Amino acid sequence: MNCFVLDLSYLADVREIDALMPAHRAFLAPHYADGTFLLSGRKEPRTGGLILARGARDRIEAIVAQDPFTVAGVAAYTVTEFVPTTAGDELAFLTV
Secondary structure (H helix, E strand, C coil): CCEEEEEEECCHHHHHHHHHHHHHHHHHHHHHHHCCCCEECCCCCCCCCEEEEEHHHHHHHHHHHHHHHHHHHCCEEEEEECCCCCCCCHHHHHCC
């Protein structure tokens, strides 16, 4: 199972982003619960966010297409796939 960096870039004013933040967080929750999403947070300066995810690429792309930010057209994802070969003890379960 490969890993992905999901790089979210805002396309709208942060006020529009903030209005959708509760829906975005609700969108994240089930993907954390099923183990697809591992870590996420906003960029500094606040121009978007990052998510570390794992799974099959087609599933990851389908998931990000359902993000309320994507649906509303206020943000866009760049999906970068990578094969983790080295990790600290906390993330060793991700390596091949």
